[in-house]
Each structure stands twice: as C-alpha cells, then as structure tokens.
Amino acid sequence: MMALDVLAVGAHPDDVELAAGGTLCLLSEKGYAVGVLDLTRGELGSRGTVASRKEEAQRAAAILGLTVREQLGLPDGGIRSSEASQERLVQALRRLRPRVVLTHPKRCRHPDHAEAAALVLRACFFSGLRKIDTDQEPWRPQHVVHFEEVFSFTPTIIVDVSRTWQKRTQALQAYASQFHNPAYTSNEPETFVSNRGFFEWIEARARTHGHAIGADYGEAFQYHAPIGTEDLMQVLSREKPFR
Numbered sequence: 001m002m003a004l005d006v007l008a009v010g011a012h013p014d015d016v017e018l019a020a021g022g023t024l025c026l027l028s029e030k031g032y033a034v035g036v037l038d039l040t041r042g043e044l045g046s047r048g049t050v051a052s053r054k055e056e057a058q059r060a061a062a063i064l065g066l067t068v069r070e071q072l073g074l075p076d077g078g079i080r081s082s083e084a085s086q087e088r089l090v091q092a093l094r095r096l097r098p099r100v101v102l103t104h105p106k107r108c109r110h111p112d113h114a115e116a117a118a119l120v121l122r123a124c125f126f127s128g129l130r131k132i133d134t135d136q137e138p139w140r141p142q143h144v145v146h147f148e149e150v151f152s153f154t155p156t157i158i159v160d161v162s163r164t165w166q167k168r169t170q171a172l173q174a175y176a177s178q179f180h181n182p183a184y185t186s187n188e189p190e191t192f193v194s195n196r197g198f199f200e201w202i203e204a205r206a207r208t209h210g211h212a213i214g215a216d217y218g219e220a221f222q223y224h225a226p227i228g229t230e231d232l233m234q235v236l237s238r239e240k241p242f243r
C-alpha cells in the first residue's frame with residue numbers, strides 16, 4: 001500500500017515545480033516519499049499540448065526524484081470545489097495516503113489555482129470521514145501547507161533550497177513549452193510565465209527569501225497557524241546566528 005510522506009497538489013502540470021520544486025527535491029534527497037498530483041492535464045494552455053506537457057512533467061519528476069507523479073484529469077479552466085471533483089480527489093488521497101499535503105495559496109492570480117486550494121482543503125478533510133464511502137479506508141493528511149505564487153504573502157516557513165536550486169532550475173527547464181527556454185522554438189504566443197522577465201523575477205524573490213534566513217535561495221510557505229515549539233532553544237539552534 002502506498003504511503004507518501006508528502007503530496008504536492010497543483011492545478012496544472014508545472015505549478016508545483018515553480019512554487020516548491022526545490023523543497024520537493026530536498027525532501028526526495030532526504031529519503032522522503034514525495035508525490036505530485038496535477039488536478040488537470042493543462043489542456044487550455046496557450047503553449048504545448050496535453051501530450052507534450054505530460055512528457056515534460058515526467059521529465060521534471062525524474063529530475064526531482066519523485067516517487068509518484070499523476071494527473072487526475074479534472075477539466076482545465078473548470079476546477080470547482082464540487083462534490084464530484086471532491087470524490088475523485090478523496091479517492092486519490094486514500095490511495096496515496098500522504099502525511100503532508102502542499103497546495104496553492106487561497107489567494108491566487110489564476111482562478112483555477114484558488115479553486116484548487118479550496119478543493120484540496122475540502123478533500124483532505126472529508127477524506128478522513130468514514131461515512132464518505134469510496135470502498136477505501138479513510139485517510140486524513142496531518143497537515144496542509146500552502147506554497148507561494150505570483151501574489152506574494154508573508155511566509156510562516158522559508159525552506160533553504162540553495163542545495164537543490166540547480167536541480168529545481170533543471171526541472172523547470174524540462175517544461176520547455178511553458179517557461180522561458182532559449183532552446184524551445186515555436187510560433188506559439190508568449191504568456192505571462194513564458195517570458196524571461198518572469199523567470200528572473202521568480203529567481204529574485206527566491207534570493208530575497210533566502211536572504212531573510214541567511215541562505216542563497218528560499219521557497220516560502222504558509223501554514224494555517226504559527227509553527228509551535230516547547231523548546232525555544234532547539235528551534236534557535238537550527239537558525240543561523242543574527243547578522
């Protein structure tokens with residue numbers, strides 16, 4: 001039976017790599033079982049095709065060392081926190097049994113992303129209820145953590161991804177049709193995420209987050225509550241000294 005440590009759920013192939021690729025890669029390298037579930041196949045994308053985007057996603061998965069990478073097949077542009085979609089996601093959660101789920105923030109530029117966040121929160125809750133019957137054992141992830149997107153937020157966690165930044169960049173380059181990649185030639189229109197400036201801005205923000213924790217690069221996350229501890233000294237011992 002599958003038992004993932006972490007499952008990152010995104011609306012489209014490439015969403016989770018862009019927001020949390022360095023973190024996912026680090027977790028894989030530390031020996032955690034890490035999976036990615038794309039809610040859609042990205043069929044509305046202005047660049048690439050369903051087939052090419054799936055190939056890109058598989059290449060990125062290999063670079064990040066993922067245990068599982070799946071697509072749920074919900075309609076691109078039509079993600080809703082509906083009962084039918086919820087049931088599909090509950091089935092996936094009960095099969096993959098992740099302890100921690102990463103997903104979109106609640107406030108997003110792309111409407112599908114905000115809907116995805118709501119859907120994931122609902123499914124994680126209802127997946128734990130015995131009377132929601134899918135012929136599977138109930139399963140409730142212990143934690144849901146939101147990654148950061150275009151709308152910046154105040155992080156409650158910044159992961160130092162300096163060590164995996166290069167691999168994360170390689171994983172993003174695997175999405176040649178989606179992000180800026182000089183090797184990719186096509187006459188498809190440039191999009192919000194495919195121009196060079198966007199890529200440079202993402203990197204600049206990662207440098208800013210890294211700087212805040214004394215690292216080269218950081219990826220930001222929001223947990224629904226402050227991270228608690230009983231041992232202040234233990235938490236501080238993991239921090240870099242004040243500069």
Ligand SMILES: [Zn+2]
Binds near residue numbers: 011015
């Ligand atoms: Zn997306």
